[in-house]
Amino acid sequence: MTVLPSYTADVAPPSYDEVAHKLENLVGGNPTPDKVLDAAEQLSEEEINVLVNGVDSHWPLETEKQKEEFTIGTGQTLSSAEGKDQLQATAITVTQATREIDRIFFALEVKLAQIDGIHKSNFHPEITRLKETYQQILADSRDLAAGIRVRLEVFDSVIIRLCAEPSISVDIRTRELNNFLETSASSERDVIAIEGRFNDLSTSFAKFVGTFSDWAKDREGQITEQIRVVQHELDELNKTLSALNASMTAFKAVCGATWPFTKALAKLMPKFAPFIMIGGLITAGVSVAAIAGLAIAISITEQRIITKTREKTNLQEQLEQIRQTRSELEDFGNASLVDFADAISILAGSWESTAEDAQRIKVWLGEGAVEGKQPEYMRLNTRYNVRKYDAISAYLQYYARGIVS
Known part of the structure; x- marks a missing residue:
């Protein structure tokens, strides 16, 4: 096993024996598995790498007596x-x-x-x-x-x-x-x-x-395409709304130039402007068709934008839900069930x-x-x-x- 060293090229790493001696000193007298593991956690990453890289050349069990004592020790530790x-x-x-x-x-x-x-x-x-x-x-x-x-x-x-x-x-x-x-x-x-x-x-x-x-990936593709279509429709609706608002602004400007009072009200309450202007036109005995058409068209377009925005948000939520569920299912199979496999x-x-x-x-x-x-x-x-x-x-x-x- 080889672990890349954390030391720099101009500084030699400690030797295996030096690190092993340091570990023994950290453990102290009456060693136990817990003491050894606690002491090992105090070593630097560089020192741990030295121990890992030296495993093959420093196998601790050499004699039959050592192997026998190792077997006894592992059994007694477990017990x-x-x-x-x-x-x-x-x-x-x-x-x-x-x-x-x-x-x-x-x-x-x-x-x-x-x-x-x-x-x-x-x-x-x-x-x-x-x-x-x-x-x-x-x-x-x-x-x-x-x-x-x-x-x-x-x-x-x-x-x-x-x-x-x-x-x-x-x-x-x-x-x-x-x-x-x-x-x-x-x-x-x-x-x-x-x-x-x-x-x-x-x-x-x-x-x-x-x-x-398989189903999710196919459905994700379909929903992504639906979102693209809805976004295109939203873009077109916003262009339409901009044009309608421009016409309404022009109409307000004409009316405002004619009737300064109307201009002040329109500026104060722009959403309310069509209503008061229609009232003024009726009183004046002239046609209300243009302003009425603009007002209704703006209202319809704004409502369509709201509806399409909700549709887009809903599709995005569906897409995220499917993606998230697919990811969780895949992770679940790769990780959690493996934990239960260990129990079995x-x-x-x-x-x-x-x-x-x-x-x-x-x-x-x-x-x-x-x-x-x-x-x-x-x-x-x-x-x-x-x-x-x-x-x-x-x-x-x-x-x-x-x-x-």
């Missing part, structure tokens, strides 16, 4: 109170994401219902079906998480310890492990089923987004890992249960108190209950 806190925080983040998905689905429902009402399309029923499918998968995944959580705790605290106990016959240990696997078989089926349902949801949603996007993946992975460890123990029992050949996780569990499934159950508990704080 620690801090590890459980991190898993619970992850569950909270996932649950918040599921709530955000709900909110977005509802907002899209409203927008698509409005679009259907305006454009006589039929998108609202499908987004509602997708939302309800998602909500059912979410509810079922939480139920499944609750069930798997119990099985994980039993496996970690009971089954592994029982299978590792040499004072119990291999037959009894094998029987108890088989009972656990048989009673847990539904978990595997349920995990596979819920993964399949989510994949189907993702496929259906992607298809829906594609259909709507963690759920599936936790059980798959348990089942794999159980099968390794079963093979070990079948080969005579030689203590020196214990499967790795059994050895970590019984010798170093690594309880990864107990830790994962903390995540599953928070997820199952929908805890967000």
Whole structure:
């Protein structure tokens, strides 16, 4: 991995060892994962780049002893109170994401219902079906998480310890492990089923987004053309209004020159001028046709401009609504549903890992249960108190209950 340096050409960057030593000093005694991450945040971008660029040539695990201690350390970190806190925080983040998905689905429902009402399309029923499918998968995944959580705790605290106990016959240990696997078989089926349902949801949603996007782009083109036509009509109406107003101004000028009082009123209340001038013409016993025609023509033109302006504004709002909805649908599929996919993946992975460890123990029992050949996780569990499934159950508990704080 290569990151472009932030230092200048005339200043040499610090060496990897210098930065590593600085990090160790920042961490201080009794290092913990939190201390290391907090200390790393105090490094400059340049120093971080040095560490990143030096990864390939400074791989920390060289001896078998280091690799063994690393395995033990990762397991104990996961099993620690801090590890459980991190898993619970992850569950909270996932649950918040599921709530955000709900909110977005509802907002899209409203927008698509409005679009259907305006454009006589039929998108609202499908987004509602997708939302309800998602909500059912979410509810079922939480139920499944609750069930798997119990099985994980039993496996970690009971089954592994029982299978590792040499004072119990291999037959009894094998029987108890088989009972656990048989009673847990539904978990595997349920995990596979819920993964399949989510994949189907993702496929259906992607298809829906594609259909709507195609329709939206076509409709956006149509509306853009409608706006162009309306704008042209507005331009013509404004030209007409300008000409009419010019004629009215000329008429006012003639009348004003003849009757100074009329000129003063027209200047004071220009919109009222045609009315008072018509009254004056009637009183004078002369034709009112010209001024009446101008007045009505101006009124009609002004009203048409108002109507066309509203039509243009409405079309612009429709265009923006379609564009915004299309963008939100595309972003939703690319981001939010991916967050839910992570939740399903963690759920599936936790059980798959348990089942794999159980099968390794079963093979070990079948080969005579030689203590020196214990499967790795059994050895970590019984010798170093690594309880990864107990830790994962903390995540599953928070997820199952929908805890967000």
